[in-house]
Amino acid sequence: TLGFIVTPMQQATTWVKSGVRNTFGYFSDNQKIRQQNEAYENELAALQNENFALKQMDVENKRLRQMLDFKRTNAQFELVGANVIAKDSSNWFQKFTIDKGTNDGLTKDCAVINHQVLVGSIYDIGLNYAMVSAIIDDSSAVSALVVRTKDVTMLKGDLTLQKQGLCKLTYIPRDADIIPGDVLETSGLGGRFPKGLLIGRIKEIGKENAEYYNFAQVEPAVDFKRIEEVFIIKNSPQVVKQ
Amino acid sequence: MRIFITAVLVLFAFVFQTSLLDVIQIGNIRPNLVVMVIIQIALLRGYYEGGIVGLCAGIVMDIMTGRIFGAFALLCMLIGLLSGGFHHRIFKENFLSAMMFTFVFINVYEVLFYIFQYFVWGQHQFSYAFMQYVLPTAIYSTVISAPIYMLLYRINEWLLARENDYF
Numbered sequence: 115t116l117g118f119i120v121t122p123m124q125q126a127t128t129w130v131k132s133g134v135r136n137t138f139g140y141f142s143d144n145q146k147i148r149q150q151n152e153a154y155e156n157e158l159a160a161l162q163n164e165n166f167a168l169k170q171m172d173v174e175n176k177r178l179r180q181m182l183d184f185k186r187t188n189a190q191f192e193l194v195g196a197n198v199i200a201k202d203s204s205n206w207f208q209k210f211t212i213d214k215g216t217n218d219g220l221t222k223d224c225a226v227i228n229h230q231v232l233v234g235s236i237y238d239i240g241l242n243y244a245m246v247s248a249i250i251d252d253s254s255a256v257s258a259l260v261v262r263t264k265d266v267t268m269l270k271g272d273l274t275l276q277k278q279g280l281c282k283l284t285y286i287p288r289d290a291d292i293i294p295g296d297v298l299e300t301s302g303l304g305g306r307f308p309k310g311l312l313i314g315r316i317k318e319i320g321k322e323n324a325e326y327y328n329f330a331q332v333e334p335a336v337d338f339k340r341i342e343e344v345f346i347i348k349n350s351p352q353v354v355k356q
Numbered sequence: 357m358r359i360f361i362t363a364v365l366v367l368f369a370f371v372f373q374t375s376l377l378d379v380i381q382i383g384n385i386r387p388n389l390v391v392m393v394i395i396q397i398a399l400l401r402g403y404y405e406g407g408i409v410g411l412c413a414g415i416v417m418d419i420m421t422g423r424i425f426g427a428f429a430l431l432c433m434l435i436g437l438l439s440g441g442f443h444h445r446i447f448k449e450n451f452l453s454a455m456m457f458t459f460v461f462i463n464v465y466e467v468l469f470y471i472f473q474y475f476v477w478g479q480h481q482f483s484y485a486f487m488q489y490v491l492p493t494a495i496y497s498t499v500i501s502a503p504i505y506m507l508l509y510r511i512n513e514w515l516l517a518r519e520n521d522y523f
Contacts, residue, residue, distance in 0.1 A: 200374035203417055205385055205493055206473065211374070211420075238422030245422045252474075273474065274484055277384045339384075 180229055181345065191308070192348040194218050198341055199243075208251040208276050209234075212344060215242045225307045225347045231335040232256065232300055232311040233344055244346075248338055249313065250281045258283060258313055259301035265290045266301050269313060269332060279338055280317065286328040294318060298332060308347065358515050362397065365508070366413045369393045370420070385489070387497040388462055389504075390417065394432055395439045395461045396505050399454055400512045403440030410436025427472065435465050454505040459498040466490040 181195065196212035214220055216239055226233045226246050234254060238245040247254050251271040258269040265287065272282040286292055296316045302309030314334035321328050373389040380386070390413055398406020414432030418425045439461045446453045470485045 200371075201378055203370065203374050203390065203421060204469070205388075205489055206469065207421075209421070273479060274481060277488060 177343070181343070192219075193345045194220060194348055196244075196344055196346060198344065206252075206273075208248040208271065208338060209237070210246055210248070210341070212244050212246060212346070213242065214346065215240045215244050217241050219348050220244055220346055221348075223306055225311070226344050227311060227347060228336050228341065228344050230312055232307060232313050233336055233338075233341065235306060236346070246344070249334060250276045250279060250338060252276065254281075256307060256313065257301045257303040258298045259309075260290075260292055260316075261297045261299055263291050263296070265292060266303065269298065275331060279334065281314075281332050281334060283316065283330040283332050284327065286319075286330060288326065288328060290328070292316060292319060292328075292330065294330075357518065361511060361515065362409060363412070365393060365397075365511075366390065366409065366416065370413070370416055374420070382496065383492065385492040385496055387500050388465070388493055389497075391432065391435060391462055391465050392458055392497050392501050392504060393508070394436050395458050396454055396501070396508050398436045398440035399443060399446060399457055400448060400508060401440070402443040403437045406436035406440030406443075407433050408436070410434070431465065431468055431472070434468070435461055438464070448509060451502045451505045451509075455498050455501050458501040458505075459494050462494040462497050463490060466493055 194214055196214040196218075198210050199213045200211040202209040212226075220236060220239060222236055222239055224236045224244075226235060232249060234246045234248040234251070236244045237247045237253075249256055249269065249271065252273050254269075254271040256269040258267050259265070260267065267283050268285045270282050270284055272280075275281055283298070294316050298313040298316065300307040300309055300311040300313060312335050314332050314336075316330045317333045318331040319328060320330065369389040369392075373386065377386040377389065394406065394410045394413055397409050401409075410432035411429055414429030417428040417432070421428070439457060442457060446457065448454075467486070467490055470482070470490065474485065475482065
């Protein structure tokens with residue numbers, strides 16, 4: 115009988131007690147949650163930064179691995195890696211400076227490449243630097259071979275095309291069966307560039323009425339706006355002679 | 357002291373132009389910081405100092421670009437002499453007049469460069485070169501010339517105060 119009377123009272127008291135506890139607990143828990151939230155936000159920011167750095171390292175790792183694989187599969191070339199440290203002071207030229215020079219065994223006219231793609235050649239050199247003229251520069255000229263048709267032509271830089279990152283293929287015979295999309299590589303003629311280095315693709319073909327030869331716009335395989343690292347073929351004149 | 361500071365300014369301008377301005381290029385066009393500094397020093401100091409600064413800056417550019425020695429030196433010296441001729445005719449406190457002269461003389465510089473580098477060798481694409489290279493370079497250089505001129509003006513005033521105290 116006593117239990118019959120006391121039990122509801124105990125229930126009511128417990129109900130009141132839990133209500134009060136929950137109310138006070140709400141405020142103290144709120145502060146704890148806020149602190150926890152701040153800690154999680156800081157941890158998230160740190161992890162996001164770390165993730166970004168890791169992604170950058172992954173991209174660089176892939177790029178360097180490609181360059182290393184290229185070096186291994188082209189053992190006949192003595193390759194020296196270099197960084198691009200400066201561009202030409204003028205907007206008219208497509209030339210840049212690298213951080214290797216005669217101290218590293220380089221000489222004038224050495225071919226400069228990037229993942230087996232021709233970039234240009236050294237036109238001036240110092241002890242610890244060299245100046246490279248890109249193939250899209252107005253002063254550049256490379257003997258090029260159309261891979262599909264075996265036509266030998268001349269690739270030149272052009273002032274009206276270099277801003278778009280393009281260059282001009284000249285001395286295309288009128289009867290040559292060249293079409294947009296044809297791949298170009300170095301022919302090895304001229305004594306400066308080894309044979310077989312990829313240059314780019316033909317983008318558009320043009321005809322000049324007064325000229326015997328046709329010409330074409332060429333899109334190089336290398337993006338000159340984003341070039342950061344290159345390889346120099348130290349022994350390119352010797353390789354050409356072979 | 358003035359010679360040392362001018363040399364440092366020209367050197368910094370060259371290094372920034374070749375290494376850093378790549379980041380802010382628009383459509384493959386970078387401002388011509390070195391010529392801008394030559395023009396503004398010439399406006400502040402006169403044709404004599406402008407010519408010397410132009411000659412020395414041009415020699416640095418000739419050495420570092422590895423082309424025919426003297427081309428940049430003569431061109432920059434000419435620009436320094438021409439712009440220095442207006443030294444007594446502008447309000448130096450007003451950066452707008454400096455911007456206007458920067459625009460005019462960078463146009464003159466780039467046109468002369470085109471003529472001696474391309475036109476005399478048979479490349480007659482003047483309208484293309486003017487619209488795609490000369491004018492964009494002049495406009496971009498003029499836009500960023502205001503803070504550069506204010507800095508050079510302050511440095512010049514500080515040096516003048518030092519020289520007046522010394523004498």
